[in-house]
Amino acid sequence: MQEQFIVYENPVLHRENNGSQVVVSGSDNVVLNVIDVPEYLYTCDFCNDDIEVQTDDGKPLSVFVLNNTHALCQVCVKQSFTYDLTMYDRIGWCSCCTNEDVDKYLYIENDNTYSPIARFSTQDQADWFGELYAGHTGRELICIHGELTEPLQENE
Numbered sequence: 609m610q611e612q613f614i615v616y617e618n619p620v621l622h623r624e625n626n627g628s629q630v631v632v633s634g635s636d637n638v639v640l641n642v643i644d645v646p647e648y649l650y651t652c653d654f655c656n657d658d659i660e661v662q663t664d665d666g667k668p669l670s671v672f673v674l675n676n677t678h679a680l681c682q683v684c685v686k687q688s689f690t691y692d693l694t695m696y697d698r699i700g701w702c703s704c705c706t707n708e709d710v711d712k713y714l715y716i717e718n719d720n721t722y723s724p725i726a727r728f729s730t731q732d733q734a735d736w737f738g739e740l741y742a743g744h745t746g747r748e749l750i751c752i753h754g755e756l757t758e759p760l761q762e763n764e
């Protein structure tokens with residue numbers, strides 16, 4: 609199976625929509641435990657670090673979720689892209705928790721055609737992703753503030 613990141617643009621809303629139980633599974637995907645967690649509590653499934661889901665003034669921060677199952681911190685997101693750069697080409701955007709305030713779009717330019725790669729509501733996250741992308745691919749993304757004309761790939 610090809611690995612894919614799904615982005616939750618509003619992680620707290622995502623939990624409100626989908627319930628906020630975390631399934632703890634052992635090897636062979638045997639379910640060991642199911643725990644109720646607060647909507648805002650996201651921890652990295654790889655390193656257990658806390659993942660910030662909103663800014664101090666309450667703006668949602670996007671969370672990258674590997675195969676729609678494992679929420680990862682920024683360090684582990686970077687690591688995952690390192691293993692497979694083609695994952696940049698198939699990022700999905702969860703349609704249940706779209707953040708209407710998103711206004712920073714990152715485009716790649718090919719022969720004067722601009723294709724959207726990602727979008728964020730905070731400049732910090734846009735900068736973080738732009739640096740990640742440039743570091744891995746050697747290509748700069750162009751950040752445009754405002755409306756997007758072409759839809760990003762949605763994860764149904």
Ligand SMILES: [Zn+2]
Nearest residue numbers: 652655681684
């Ligand atoms: Zn991590």
Ligand SMILES: [Zn+2]
Nearest residue numbers: 622702704705
């Ligand atoms: Zn969602």
